[in-house]
Amino acid sequence: MSGLSLVFDTPQLAQDYELRSADRQFRHGKRLIAELGVRAGDHVLDVGSGTGLLAEHVAGLVGLTGKVLGIDPLPLRVEIAQQKAKANLSFQVGNAYALDGLPSGSFDVVYLNAVFHWLPEKTEPLRQIHRLLKPGGRIGLTTGAKDHPNRLQAIKREVLSREPYASYPESRDGTPHWVTAVELAGLLGGAGFTVQKIEAQENVHHQPDGRAAIAFSQASSFGNFLGHLPESLRSQAIEDIQRELEAFRTPEGIRLEGKRLFAIAHKPASH
């Protein structure tokens, strides 16, 4: 199981993600890393490392006595990440469903920043991560909250429920699989983790216009946002969504809000 449609990513979207994520996923990711208490000498696995911005930051924290490995199924994004590689930082094409090649008990920290909702089946990756962690090792993740979808996703869902778009149902592989805080606690506990914190955090940001909001989502979803529509209908759908987004214009731009789940857990030391 790969869990996502890889076919829509392009060099342009991958480059775009590098730029557009700096103020979003990267910023939230740094908060996650701070709460995980990553320190010098730690061995860290970044699952779904994208273009590698956060892993590069973590490599600075673990220093030369530590190590960071980033894996991601999108070759175009791994290619960009690899330009950041150095003695304690490496990247490879990989997948949360193919972690069995990595040795048990080899990581102090594993994190998934803005990745968990791209995993349709979450039990097996969590079980594997539990195996990969040393006793006492930590897992951290940020992901969208199912019960507080962001405004753009809600508008998109509404627009796509109408004709002519409704005749082209989205594939489950191309849509995010969000969880609630309760579901997340159950998943982490079920995989053997002790949950330290699960928080639903406000996720508010502004985009200059609807086009920028959609471009951000297209880069973040590797082209899956509307990627299932035929080319001719896609631009029409973008226009429809843009029009509805205008209702949320404020002096700072189009206000987009939702909630993000932020979770920290550890593998009990006695395991």
Ligand SMILES: C[S@@+](CC[C@H](N)C(=O)[O-])C[C@H]1O[C@@H](n2cnc3c(N)ncnc32)[C@H](O)[C@@H]1O
């Ligand atoms: C929004 S990006 C986040 C990238 C990076 N973690 C960051 O903080 O910028 C989501 C990433 O999840 C990755 N992803 C999707 N499905 C995955 C899977 N099955 N295993 C590992 N990574 C996956 C995508 O390839 C993409 O790079």
